[in-house]
Amino acid sequence: MSLVNFTSREITCKIVYYGPGRSGKTTNLHYVYGRVPESRRGRMVSLATQTDRTLFFDFLPIDLGQISGFATRFQLYTVPGQVYYNATRRLVLQGADGVVFVGDSQARQLDENLESLQNLQSNLLEHGVDVRTVPVVMQYNKQDLPRELILTPAELDDALNFRGVPSFAADALHGQGVFETLKAISELVLKRLAAGSAA
Amino acid sequence: MTSALNPKFTFETFVVGAANRLAVTAGRTVAENPGSAYNPLFIYSGSGLGKTHLLMAIGHSAKALAPQLNIEYLTLDEYVEAFHAAIAAGQGDAFRRRFQNVDALLVDDVQFLTNRKEMQAELLRLTEALQQAGHQIVLTSDRPPAEIADLDERLISRFSGGLVVDIGIPDYETRVAILRRKAEERGARFQPGVLEAAAGVEFPNVRELMGSLNRLVAYQAVNDTPINVEAARQVLGVAGSGEQGAGSSAPTAAPAPTGDEFSQFLTDVTTTVGKAVEAWRARVAEAVLRWEGEGYRTGRLERLLDQDTPAAVDEAIATYIHDVERLKTLEAEVAAFDPQAAGEKVFRDPERLAEAEAAAARVRDGAAPPPAPSAAFPLDTYAAGSANEVALSAARAVIDAPGKKYNPLVLVGKSGLGKTHLLNAIGLELSKKKGAIVACLSTQAFVDELIAAIDGNRVDWWRARYRRATALLLDDIHLLAGKDRTQEELFNLFNQLLDADRQLVFTAPAHPNTLQGLEERIVSRLEGGLVAEIGEPDRELRRDALERILSQHKVAAEPALLDYLADRPADSVRSLTGLVQRVTSAAAAQDQHVSAGLAREVLEGQPPAAARRTTGLRTSGLVVSSAGGVRSREKMVWDWPSAADRVIEDLR
Numbered sequence: 001m002s003l004v005n006f007t008s009r010e011i012t013c014k015i016v017y018y019g020p021g022r023s024g025k026t027t028n029l030h031y032v033y034g035r036v037p038e039s040r041r042g043r044m045v046s047l048a049t050q051t052d053r054t055l056f057f058d059f060l061p062i063d064l065g066q067i068s069g070f071a072t073r074f075q076l077y078t079v080p081g082q083v084y085y086n087a088t089r090r091l092v093l094q095g096a097d098g099v100v101f102v103g104d105s106q107a108r109q110l111d112e113n114l115e116s117l118q119n120l121q122s123n124l125l126e127h128g129v130d131v132r133t134v135p136v137v138m139q140y141n142k143q144d145l146p147r148e149l150i151l152t153p154a155e156l157d158d159a160l161n162f163r164g165v166p167s168f169a170a171d172a173l174h175g176q177g178v179f180e181t182l183k184a185i186s187e188l189v190l191k192r193l194a195a196g197s198a199a
Numbered sequence: 200m201t202s203a204l205n206p207k208f209t210f211e212t213f214v215v216g217a218a219n220r221l222a223v224t225a226g227r228t229v230a231e232n233p234g235s236a237y238n239p240l241f242i243y244s245g246s247g248l249g250k251t252h253l254l255m256a257i258g259h260s261a262k263a264l265a266p267q268l269n270i271e272y273l274t275l276d277e278y279v280e281a282f283h284a285a286i287a288a289g290q291g292d293a294f295r296r297r298f299q300n301v302d303a304l305l306v307d308d309v310q311f312l313t314n315r316k317e318m319q320a321e322l323l324r325l326t327e328a329l330q331q332a333g334h335q336i337v338l339t340s341d342r343p344p345a346e347i348a349d350l351d352e353r354l355i356s357r358f359s360g361g362l363v364v365d366i367g368i369p370d371y372e373t374r375v376a377i378l379r380r381k382a383e384e385r386g387a388r389f390q391p392g393v394l395e396a397a398a399g400v401e402f403p404n405v406r407e408l409m410g411s412l413n414r415l416v417a418y419q420a421v422n423d424t425p426i427n428v429e430a431a432r433q434v435l436g437v438a439g440s441g442e443q444g445a446g447s448s449a450p451t452a453a454p455a456p457t458g459d460e461f462s463q464f465l466t467d468v469t470t471t472v473g474k475a476v477e478a479w480r481a482r483v484a485e486a487v488l489r490w491e492g493e494g495y496r497t498g499r500l501e502r503l504l505d506q507d508t509p510a511a512v513d514e515a516i517a518t519y520i521h522d523v524e525r526l527k528t529l530e531a532e533v534a535a536f537d538p539q540a541a542g543e544k545v546f547r548d549p550e551r552l553a554e555a556e557a558a559a560a561r562v563r564d565g566a567a568p569p570p571a572p573s574a575a576f577p578l579d580t581y582a583a584g585s586a587n588e589v590a591l592s593a594a595r596a597v598i599d600a601p602g603k604k605y606n607p608l609v610l611v612g613k614s615g616l617g618k619t620h621l622l623n624a625i626g627l628e629l630s631k632k633k634g635a636i637v638a639c640l641s642t643q644a645f646v647d648e649l650i651a652a653i654d655g656n657r658v659d660w661w662r663a664r665y666r667r668a669t670a671l672l673l674d675d676i677h678l679l680a681g682k683d684r685t686q687e688e689l690f691n692l693f694n695q696l697l698d699a700d701r702q703l704v705f706t707a708p709a710h711p712n713t714l715q716g717l718e719e720r721i722v723s724r725l726e727g728g729l730v731a732e733i734g735e736p737d738r739e740l741r742r743d744a745l746e747r748i749l750s751q752h753k754v755a756a757e758p759a760l761l762d763y764l765a766d767r768p769a770d771s772v773r774s775l776t777g778l779v780q781r782v783t784s785a786a787a788a789q790d791q792h793v794s795a796g797l798a799r800e801v802l803e804g805q806p807p808a809a810a811r812r813t814t815g816l817r818t819s820g821l822v823v824s825s826a827g828g829v830r831s832r833e834k835m836v837w838d839w840p841s842a843a844d845r846v847i848e849d850l851r
Contacts, residue, residue, distance in 0.1 A: 004476075006504035006505055007478065007501065007504060009484050009487060009504065011472065035459075035461045036461050037427075037461065038430065040429075041431065064469075066488060067469050067472045068469070068472050068480075068481040068484060068485070069480075069481055069483070069485040069486075069487060069488050070476065070484055072472060074466065121310020148204040149577050167252055175460070177459040178460075179461075179463065179464050182464060183464055183467050183468075183535075187467070187471045189470065190472055190475045191471065191474075191475055
């Protein structure tokens with residue numbers, strides 16, 4: 001999938017929210033959805049189970065309008081976090097221009113976070129993509145929980161952020177850190193435009 | 200001298216919020232108990248936050264509660280002016296008495312006391328007097344008393360001795376309330392969220408807030424659709440500027456940012472894309488957007504985006520723009536000839552410029568100017584006499600000042616008296632003028648052209664062709680009878696040309712109001728100009744005309760021949776032409792010299808009909824004129840002498 005189509009003058013960014021189950025990926029999308037003017041957003045497609053877990057994936061297209069003469073669109077996806085949906089995750093990850101890793105800040109979820117990160121790495125490899133070449137940002141969600149239950153962003157950075165990518169503390173339910181994260185991944189993705197189009 | 204209180208500025212119209220609650224409460228108290236509650240009341244705030252409104256509201260309220268009260272509102276400048284005038288008139292004491300007797304003195308903008316020592320002294324005296332008498336003083340300023348530069352200490356202590364309150368910048372909720380109330384006052388309705396968006400901008404004062412409302416109202420008025428939140432942001436110039444309305448000023452807002460995160464995000468992305476997309480690509484893409492928006496095909500520019508380097512991109516864009524400009528010119532040119540053809544796609548595609556040029560050339564050719572007057576009828580061959588002198592002088596007036604003097608000019612007279620000649624002569628003279636496009640044709644041709652245009656679905660083109668004309672000359676207007684559509688078209692054309700001071704000339708066999716089958720609106724317009732009659736030629740005119748006709752036939756005009764022919768009964772120039780033709784053709788057939796004797800023989804003896812029919816010398820003025828498009832059935836008949844003529848000639 002080409003990020004910048006000069007012929008049709010389109011920029012399309014596919015951003016995938018990745019992370020363990022119940023870490024708040026869909027919540028991120030819902031928050032964004034609520035902030036985007038109706039005229040700019042497509043229908044948010046959410047396939048969820050009866051217990052509100054993401055079964056397949058969420059998809060939120062956002063039309064940013066004409067930017068520098070390019071019709072710019074963002075497509076936000078989430079993957080199902082549960083371990084047994086790996087095939088879906090791999091499918092959604094295909095052609096991603098950037099990945100937001102939504103980690104769960106709760107101390108007891110640290111292992112799930114690590115597992116999901118490894119899963120991300122291996123799934124990217126399946127597509128022949130080195131995780132080191134894909135723009136990734138980390139979001140440590142649920143920072144609004146009581147101090148004793150969660151790890152601080154610094155601790156999480158130590159535990160998860162091996163590559164030192166940009167990381168954000170977030171409370172996706174109330175919107176804190178949501179747009180900061182989106183902005184950071186967008187910048188990383190778009191900065192590859194110049195490099196990508198020159199190649 | 201004292202300003203009237205603005206009836207709009209009352210407590211009812213004052214929106215109370217956290218920032219001004221204290222000031223309003225103090226103002227109400229003062230209005231209810233003037234002189235006893237807070238005296239003086241000193242209100243200060245930045246510009247446009249409602250000082251004057253509050254001051255006048257106090258005045259209104261006090262007056263409403265106690266109508267007998269003497270209340271004075273004035274600005275400090277007015278006070279100073281009144282004082283100076285009073286001093287100049289030697290009425291200083293009267294001035295002091297006047298103000299000492301007011302029950303409530305409301306002074307606006309006292310910050311202007313700076314550097315006015317004598318006024319400060321005067322005001323100090325007045326304040327003391329009023330306070331002692333238990334009369335109310337309310338003052339406003341843009342800063343607290345202590346900050347008014349160069350203000351007398353005693354005044355500062357006096358002013359500060361009552362109550363000093365300030366009005367702050369309204370918070371978000373107050374701004375929304377203000378906007379809602381003002382919008383309601385103005386009868387403007389907005390979509391939910393629009394006013395909130397406007398209130399989200401932290402304007403430093405209410406006046407600017409009102410300005411933003413004005414902009415929204417104006418924008419909504421010019422656009423039929425209600426403005427939405429996003430458009431409102433754009434109108435107010437806050438799209439993406441990231442001003443967060445409820446941030447600092449609204450402590451009640453949720454801790455998480457609730458401002459326009461999306462706009463902020465959009466701005467960031469725009470900046471990033473701007474940096475990421477090479478400048479030249481952005482230039483090309485923007486050019487594409489622009490010209491696409493104007494309805495031009497942009498394939499040529501779009502292909503530029505596929506190249507890897509910015510080589511010659513700017514030149515390509517410049518060439519493109521140049522081509523588009525050329526297309527615009529062509530389109531405008533074509534539109535003048537044929538509005539329909541101008542709408543063709545070819546004028547919107549710079550890649551098909553050559554085709555567009557060709558199309559324009561075709562239209563240009565197709566739209567050859569409307570039929571011109573026939574060169575066979577120059578003015579100087581028109582024989583003048585008493586019978587046609589009115590018509591001729593009118594014609595000369597028209598030639599001198601087309602469209603100005605006699606418009607329309609209607610030449611009326613029986614057939615064969617030279618109407619067509621005069622019409623064409625006028626046309627010829629008019630076409631000599633610079634830039635003239637003279638349409639001169641018979642009504643029959645006019646009708647036929649319209650029918651062809653309707654048939655070919657090019658009525659627009661046909662209309663445009665005539666609308667360009669600087670003069671329209673129609674021969675035999677009575678032929679319009681019963682042609683409703685042509686009358687309709689002529690009516691419109693008539694009005695347009697007349698409005699543009701273009702000359703109109705018509706010929707008719709009789710006064711327009713006696714013609715059958717013409718619509719009343721056409722008749723009245725024809726009668727509205729000058730109707731000039733051409734009468735039957737007298738002998739002198741006949742002789743004159745014959746001389747010309749003979750010279751056209753290259754026959755020596757012997758006086759005997761002229762006299763003989765001029766005495767022949769002929770009621771029109773055309774019948775004279777017929778006589779000459781018969782004589783000359785007979786002479787040609789018999790190979791004889793044209794003379795009076797021969798003429799007598801031909802005209803009074805047996806007419807050599809066969810010879811005449813075979814000569815082919817159909818040189819009557821009528822047929823020649825058909826070169827210019829004049830060819831009516833009636834006139835074709837005039838190639839032959841009328842049956843009545845022949846009977847008379849036979850009798851002789």
